[in-house]
Amino acid sequence: MSTLNAVELIRKKRDGGALASAEIDWLVAAYTRDEVPDYQMAAFLMAVVWRGMTPPETVTLTRAMAHSGEHLRLHERITPVADKHSTGGVGDKATLVVAPLVAARGLPVAKMSGRGLGHTGGTVDKLEAIPGMRMDLGGEAFLALLLRHGLALAAQSSALAPADGKMYALRDVTATIDSIPLIAASIMSKKLAIGPSHLLLDVKVGSGAFLKTRREARRLAETMVRIGEDAGVRTVAALSSMEQPLGRAVGNALEVAEAVAVLRGEGPEDVTELCLHETALLLAMAGVAADEADGHERAARAIASGEGLAKLEEVVAAQGGDATRISDPARLPRAPWRELVKAPAAGYIAGIDAERVGHVAVHLGAGRLRNGDAINHAVGLVLLAKVGDHLEAGQPLVEIHARSEAEAASARAPLLAAYRWSEAPVSASPLLLGSVSRETLSGDGVLGDGVSGDGDA
Amino acid sequence: MSTLNAVELIRKKRDGGALASAEIDWLVAAYTRDEVPDYQMAAFLMAVVWRGMTPPETVTLTRAMAHSGEHLRLHERITPVADKHSTGGVGDKATLVVAPLVAARGLPVAKMSGRGLGHTGGTVDKLEAIPGMRMDLGGEAFLALLLRHGLALAAQSSALAPADGKMYALRDVTATIDSIPLIAASIMSKKLAIGPSHLLLDVKVGSGAFLKTRREARRLAETMVRIGEDAGVRTVAALSSMEQPLGRAVGNALEVAEAVAVLRGEGPEDVTELCLHETALLLAMAGVAADEADGHERAARAIASGEGLAKLEEVVAAQGGDATRISDPARLPRAPWRELVKAPAAGYIAGIDAERVGHVAVHLGAGRLRNGDAINHAVGLVLLAKVGDHLEAGQPLVEIHARSEAEAASARAPLLAAYRWSEAPVSASPLLLGSVSRETLSGDGVLGDGVSGDGDA
Numbered sequence: 001m002s003t004l005n006a007v008e009l010i011r012k013k014r015d016g017g018a019l020a021s022a023e024i025d026w027l028v029a030a031y032t033r034d035e036v037p038d039y040q041m042a043a044f045l046m047a048v049v050w051r052g053m054t055p056p057e058t059v060t061l062t063r064a065m066a067h068s069g070e071h072l073r074l075h076e077r078i079t080p081v082a083d084k085h086s087t088g089g090v091g092d093k094a095t096l097v098v099a100p101l102v103a104a105r106g107l108p109v110a111k112m113s114g115r116g117l118g119h120t121g122g123t124v125d126k127l128e129a130i131p132g133m134r135m136d137l138g139g140e141a142f143l144a145l146l147l148r149h150g151l152a153l154a155a156q157s158s159a160l161a162p163a164d165g166k167m168y169a170l171r172d173v174t175a176t177i178d179s180i181p182l183i184a185a186s187i188m189s190k191k192l193a194i195g196p197s198h199l200l201l202d203v204k205v206g207s208g209a210f211l212k213t214r215r216e217a218r219r220l221a222e223t224m225v226r227i228g229e230d231a232g233v234r235t236v237a238a239l240s241s242m243e244q245p246l247g248r249a250v251g252n253a254l255e256v257a258e259a260v261a262v263l264r265g266e267g268p269e270d271v272t273e274l275c276l277h278e279t280a281l282l283l284a285m286a287g288v289a290a291d292e293a294d295g296h297e298r299a300a301r302a303i304a305s306g307e308g309l310a311k312l313e314e315v316v317a318a319q320g321g322d323a324t325r326i327s328d329p330a331r332l333p334r335a336p337w338r339e340l341v342k343a344p345a346a347g348y349i350a351g352i353d354a355e356r357v358g359h360v361a362v363h364l365g366a367g368r369l370r371n372g373d374a375i376n377h378a379v380g381l382v383l384l385a386k387v388g389d390h391l392e393a394g395q396p397l398v399e400i401h402a403r404s405e406a407e408a409a410s411a412r413a414p415l416l417a418a419y420r421w422s423e424a425p426v427s428a429s430p431l432l433l434g435s436v437s438r439e440t441l442s443g444d445g446v447l448g449d450g451v452s453g454d455g456d457a
Numbered sequence: 458m459s460t461l462n463a464v465e466l467i468r469k470k471r472d473g474g475a476l477a478s479a480e481i482d483w484l485v486a487a488y489t490r491d492e493v494p495d496y497q498m499a500a501f502l503m504a505v506v507w508r509g510m511t512p513p514e515t516v517t518l519t520r521a522m523a524h525s526g527e528h529l530r531l532h533e534r535i536t537p538v539a540d541k542h543s544t545g546g547v548g549d550k551a552t553l554v555v556a557p558l559v560a561a562r563g564l565p566v567a568k569m570s571g572r573g574l575g576h577t578g579g580t581v582d583k584l585e586a587i588p589g590m591r592m593d594l595g596g597e598a599f600l601a602l603l604l605r606h607g608l609a610l611a612a613q614s615s616a617l618a619p620a621d622g623k624m625y626a627l628r629d630v631t632a633t634i635d636s637i638p639l640i641a642a643s644i645m646s647k648k649l650a651i652g653p654s655h656l657l658l659d660v661k662v663g664s665g666a667f668l669k670t671r672r673e674a675r676r677l678a679e680t681m682v683r684i685g686e687d688a689g690v691r692t693v694a695a696l697s698s699m700e701q702p703l704g705r706a707v708g709n710a711l712e713v714a715e716a717v718a719v720l721r722g723e724g725p726e727d728v729t730e731l732c733l734h735e736t737a738l739l740l741a742m743a744g745v746a747a748d749e750a751d752g753h754e755r756a757a758r759a760i761a762s763g764e765g766l767a768k769l770e771e772v773v774a775a776q777g778g779d780a781t782r783i784s785d786p787a788r789l790p791r792a793p794w795r796e797l798v799k800a801p802a803a804g805y806i807a808g809i810d811a812e813r814v815g816h817v818a819v820h821l822g823a824g825r826l827r828n829g830d831a832i833n834h835a836v837g838l839v840l841l842a843k844v845g846d847h848l849e850a851g852q853p854l855v856e857i858h859a860r861s862e863a864e865a866a867s868a869r870a871p872l873l874a875a876y877r878w879s880e881a882p883v884s885a886s887p888l889l890l891g892s893v894s895r896e897t898l899s900g901d902g903v904l905g906d907g908v909s910g911d912g913d914a
């Protein structure tokens with residue numbers, strides 16, 4: 001019976017049809033209960049990569065996945081309560097800055113994060129670079145922290161949206177990751193299971209991001225905003241460039257140190273710009289700020305006054321972490337071997353391939369290639385120059401932080417291969433690429449066939 | 458390792474690429490050995506339904522499937538040796554006529570058949586309506602029969618092309634049946650594993666066939682001819698209409714009786730026409746006849762002389778069957794309940810939906826909905842009028858042969874629903890729709906995305 005139904009639903013999607021809500025609900029529930037086997041879900045997922053999903057189908061899929069496990073319903077316990085999510089980039093430590101800034105300005109932030117996989121890092125891994133920091137909190141502890149400190153930073157619980165966990169693992173081994181509706185449903189199902197009142201999504205676009213083109217990124221942003229708003233979550237998606245790594249630090253402790261620098265007003269320009277922008281958007285959408293410009297001003301004041309940094313120290317201490325590592329980042333884990341890579345010739349940096357840089361960091365031990373791999377919190381890279389900078393031959397380009405001289409040596413060639421050089425001056429492409437909210441949503445339509453193969457519009 | 462490779466191959470096909478021969482060989486072999494799991498093969502198959510396969514890919518896939526198990530290499534033991542295959546229709550008993558006619562004219566016929574599934578019947582089921590008939594022969598017994606009688610009729614051995622058996626079962630539950638290259642590879646892998654020197658394919662097209670349009674049927678025919686010729690098998694594919702059931706009888710014993718009638722020169726015109734045509738094509742392609750017209754004449758003589766019927770009796774007896782049921786078909790199994798369905802009003806028959814008629818026969822017990830279902834050899838339908846015939850209200854339309862009055866009663870309404878009527882005269886569409894051989898093959902190209910959704914050209 002279940003086989004019969006599943007075949008009919010696969011066929012319907014294969015032939016370009018739209019599934020009814022009851023059909024999607026049944027499929028997700030039956031798959032979660034192991035009543036629909038992996039092979040039928042795999043065929044269905046490939047048909048979705050091919051045919052896409054309509055906005056109503058995607059909304060229903062997301063809700064079905066969100067309802068497949070526990071529901072925190074945060075907004076019923078505390079309102080407003082904000083969440084912030086990045087689709088993943090290299091050197092993206094913005095959550096470590098934006099969450100305390102927003103919380104410091106009076107808007108509670110409930111942030112559940114994933115661990116890093118592939119070439120992009122995860123917020124949980126970064127925070128675990130702080131000795132003692134507990135990230136695996138239960139739902140009640142998470143809520144208690146939130147009520148007391150206005151900020152809680154935890155690892156995503158596997159009890160939330162288990163259908164997503166199961167489907168993501170299957171997509172990973174069946175080449176069915178690359179689908180806008182499936183990506184949107186995966187991200188948003190976890191958000192809906194948590195249940196914030198306000199959600200800011202940072203959709204990364206560019207060579208170092210999952211989505212390579214602005215057209216794809218905008219479609220994902222629109223899809224996620226649609227899903228969030230349909231579920232009663234005020235949702236804004238900001239697009240930002242991942243053509244080169246964000247900031248200078250790539251690697252867990254190195255990124256925590258850079259986040260602290262931003263909270264002190266001493267961070268790299270690009271990360272600071274992104275964090276102020278995201279903070280402003282969240283404060284404005286929740287009505288804590290009058291508008292985005294007011295939000296920007298409030299964010300800047302939270303940096304200048306030290307309130308943002310104090311909030312991060314407060315929540316780190318509350319979660320068992322050694323807050324003195326925040327006040328003195330030099331005491332964060334340090335790699336035993338450090339060496340400089342120098343510019344091979346004089347020129348302007350025309351490009352830094354973020355994905356390659358991410359892979360070098362993973363191979364140094366900063367990330368994992370497979371779920372469950374152990375990582376090293378101290379290793380990583382510090383980019384001493386960014387796109388547009390001019391260097392003379394022999395000037396410092398990157399600082400490698402490695403476990404050994406040998407590992408550092410093996411990183412040099414792939415690292416240098418990530419750089420493009422120009423004799424003529426180059427200016428970096430803009431970081432902020434606009435945003436999508438319910439006010440800017442375009443009309444309905446099928447939400448995307450497969451991601452790959454789409455050119456930029 | 459195998460997982461990694463499979464994902465790469467799925468992704469390559471998903472993105473519209475063509476797999477290398479070594480990649481296809483590896484995938485089929487690893488899947489047959491259970492080293493690639495069903496869920497990865499399911500995703501790959503859906504990607505093939507989407508993207509199609511190039512002619513070289515399809516040829517390689519077929520050969521890999523043919524090499525996944527035993528290889529009979531018949532043509533190395535006896536040359537020439539012919540095979541004949543129909544893609545499946547309702548009331549298609551042509552094999553029971555063509556095989557003995559061809560063998561009677563001196564061209565050995567080695568025929569391995571499947572059992573019926575869905576609304577179309579299988580030759581094995583039909584022959585098993587003859588008491589004592591053994592269809593599950595080993596390879597050596599099959600060859601011995603062939604050498605002695607010039608004809609052997611057996612059930613397909615599961616040791617031949619086991620990759621096809623495994624892939625077909627998976628396609629059946631993942632809605633990945635409808636793909637020209639996959640259909641062609643499934644049919645031809647079994648043929649190549651048997652290894653005839655000459656192969657005639659009857660590709661059915663129309664509402665009662667798997668392929669609904671001539672464009673699809675021609676693409677399948679071309680693909681199969683290409684695969685056969687590439688493997689050194691002289692292959693001709695004849696297209697024939699399945700807009701209405703073939704002949705008058707639908708059901709196992711009823712179809713055997715009709716085949717005997719054709720061999721006696723007393724069969725319905727359409728089956729006789731198709732059988733003479735197919736016999737002529739086979740005799741001509743093997744050089745037993747000078748050309749098709751000569752083949753047609755030889756086929757007609759084998760009917761007039763009774764040699765065709767004698768050959769069928771001979772091989773039935775050799776396979777343990779009661780040949781007196783062939784000489785006196787009234788002694789074949791008879792259903793206990795028979796009743797006439799009468800024309801509901803006066804008019805011309807404008808259409809008889811073969812698929813609906815097939816489903817009625819299956820529900821009477823003549824076929825199976827699932828592999829392994831038991832069937833009843835006696836039940837079925839005799840269509841007393843065909844498309845173009847004019848009937849007055851109350852004249853006999855169909856004779857139902859059922860296990861009980863109740864089952865016959867429940868067949869009446871769906872049976873009548875299969876008929877379309879016209880007040881104006883109607884002529885049946887042509888039965889023979891042309892053929893494809895190596896001389897008529899068109900140029901290369903991608904062999905078809907999914908079957909469904911394609912309009913007729």
